[in-house]
Amino acid sequence: MAKSIVVDLKDQHVTAAExxxxxxxxxxxxxxxxxPTPTGKFKIVRMHHPYTSKKYKVPMNxxxxxxxxxxxxxxxxxxxxxxxxxxxxxxxxxVGSHGCVRLQEDDAKKLYGWATIGTAVEVR
Numbered sequence: 001m002a003k004s005i006v007v008d009l010k011d012q013h014v015t016a017a018e019x020x021x022x023x024x025x026x027x028x029x030x031x032x033x034x035x036p037t038p039t040g041k042f043k044i045v046r047m048h049h050p051y052t053s054k055k056y057k058v059p060m061n062x063x064x065x066x067x068x069x070x071x072x073x074x075x076x077x078x079x080x081x082x083x084x085x086x087x088x089x090x091x092x093x094x095v096g097s098h099g100c101v102r103l104q105e106d107d108a109k110k111l112y113g114w115a116t117i118g119t120a121v122e123v124r
Contacts, residue, residue, distance in 0.1 A: 004120040005044075005073065005111070007046060007101050009037060011090060014073070014101065016111055026107035027075065029089050030123075032096030042066040042121040049112060058096060062108035066121040073101040073121070075108035 001019025008015070009030050016023045031037035044064050051074070052094040057114035060074040078085060083106055096102075100124075103111070 002120065003115060004116065004122065007037070007121065007123040009039070009074075009123065011084070012047055014103065014111075015113065024107070025109055026103060027086060029085055029096055029102040030041070030071075031071075031099040032061075033093045035096070035098040035102060037123055038069075038071060039101050039123045042123070044115055044117055044119045044121060047112065047115070047117065060100070062103075062112035063106075063111060064119075066113055066123075068100075071099045071101075073103060073108065073111060076102040076103050078102075100114075106120070 003018045006015045007028060012030065014028045015025045044066055045068065046065045048063045049061050049123050051060045053060050055070065059077040060072060063072045063074040065072040076082065
């Protein structure tokens with residue numbers, strides 16, 4: 001059965017399913033106004049754990065890259081607590097990532113263990 005991940009930018013939510021059965025749902029934080037997360041249909045093209053961004057020099061553990069330009073679903077490692085990041089995102093689109101889809105560690109780890117290269121990713 002086909003695996004798929006849907007990223008809902010409006011609700012800042014991720015749903016992973018296999019053959020129509022939901023595997024996992026979680027909150028996320030996507031790109032900010034200056035670095036929007038690209039929308040469309042993609043596939044996971046590579047996966048790395050651990051991983052450090054070559055461009056921004058920050059950790060991106062459990063990285064599941066879905067674009068050739070470096071956007072990925074990955075663990076959030078920022079200095080602000082998750083609840084504060086989510087609150088900031090709910091108030092302003094200027095709070096977010098550089099285009100990636102940030103996840104809490106448990107969620108990133110669970111999706112990383114389930115997903116495979118070629119898993120469909122839809123960002124809408």
